[in-house]
Amino acid sequence: MKAHGNFFDKVYEKLRIAKAEGKNVLDLSIGDPDLPPPEFATGLFINQMHKEHIYTYPQIYGENTFKETISDWAYRKHGVSVHPEYEVLPLLGVKEGIVHLALGTLGYGDVGAYATPSYPIYRQAIEMSKASSVIIETKPENGYLPDLESLCSNDLRSIKLLYLNYPNNPTGTVLMNLFANR
Template identity: 50%
Template sequence: MSAVFDQVTRSESEKNYFDKIDEQIKAAKRAGKAVFDLSIGEPDLPPPSQFWEELAHGLNQDGACAYPALYGEDYLLNSIQDWYRVKYSTTLDRHEHVLPLLGVKEGIAHLALGILEKGEYGAYVTPGYPIYKQAIRMAGGIPIALHTMFDENYFPDLKKIGSRPVRLLYMNYPNNPTGTVLTKESAEQLVQWVRSHNIYLCLDRVYGRISKSEIFEDYSILSVPGAMDCCIEMHSFSKDYNLPGIRLGFAAGNSHLIQKLKQVKTLTDISVFKPVQYAGARLLQADRNGELESYFEANNSCYSRRFRIISEILDTHRIKYFQGTGTFFVWFEIPSLFKDDHSFCSDLFERTGVLLVPGSEFGEETGRWCRLTLSKPDEMIMCCAAHLDDFLGGCNG
């Protein structure tokens, strides 16, 4: 194992917290304790019916289990290209600007390997998913954290990069864990800034169609003039279409970045199972044609309803939380009597069985916040809300 990879994967201080959560759940269940897991952002809602129909069709095609084309089957590439053209008025070349992925996580890690030379700077926004920092380090790069705060609506001041020659910048909007949404105005300013500083931008849009508000703006950063010179977007079927286990996503944007991803992919894996590509293409066609509008509205209405259940409890106990409309997470500040986020989450779990994620797992500066997911059945959300109400009431008492 290389020294760089060992540094990323074996450091006890950076052990994947979700591995620890899995251990907690198993130990609690062995002890016969009820567990209410609001930690993992795994959708509980069903995928669109078109997926199952096309998957069944694809499984019955000749060659369904043969090796797929290395860089994606034409029917999926065509669907991605047409999806961008119709939804975002953005013209892409399916061979130059598009690449299917085995989920966005793969693309994020492989992009750093393809772009960064040893010792080059890569920047990422916190609070955010830990993979960005780890990808930069695994590629031998030097990570720079751009800390964001509640009062700044969790959007970074890019001037904090200073004079350091950053090569690659990772951003995730709508943001996990805060729910901050990238406005069109901010996107235009962002593209202008990275272009002027010769930085490549990777925008992780895994929560692109999810909102806790029933009204939201859906657009692509690639529609901003000049974005194709320096930007790449990554989309996933895991969250938007409620298909986390099938491992299908895609990257779209700057041709140089797509080519670098292809070079890494040639050495590491093959493309997605062909019937899954068939089904993914069908979903993009349905989305492009407006067939899924009621589907997304129903999903977001559900998340909005669940958010109101939790926010009412937080309001009752005067707990500060961020009103970000994106994603299906609730990001809230812990009561002042707790030492830190880990002690709060540990005490909550021990007393109630409700499992949350400490905010510091998304960035060291967020040690007094934590994340709760709304991607669980209504019955569990209501049960957890009652437990949280009792727990916070005890804290105030």
């Protein structure tokens, strides 16, 4: 386990070198687009920009109908009951949720951990909260699965927040029954 590191730093360096060598690179490393949207999509966007009703702030906690739909889906898909008003919070994106989870649960002196390779935002979120970050290295020989036994060691019992990103990007690994006997 390391205190710092980022798989994507290595990917970005390889991309930089390949582009400098004049190679045609299609960047699929982190999931953000590197190509412009198709013309029909930008046309729709431009048409919407001319409508006055879009120039207002959205409801900060989301539309009730949308939250009720999420609540119904959670029950149908997973058998989980969530209260649409008190237990559903629509986000602008996953990164926003990752950051706010750390900011809401961690502070100075706390420890957050994440498995790597993973998105850089996990480390960034932990550090934004003024907590210490710990990397849980995953390796090809164990199928990129985190070593949960290592989390039970005395020096890691202080972990307050653990991010596990599965199915893992960039490895594609899926957690199956990792917690079954715990």
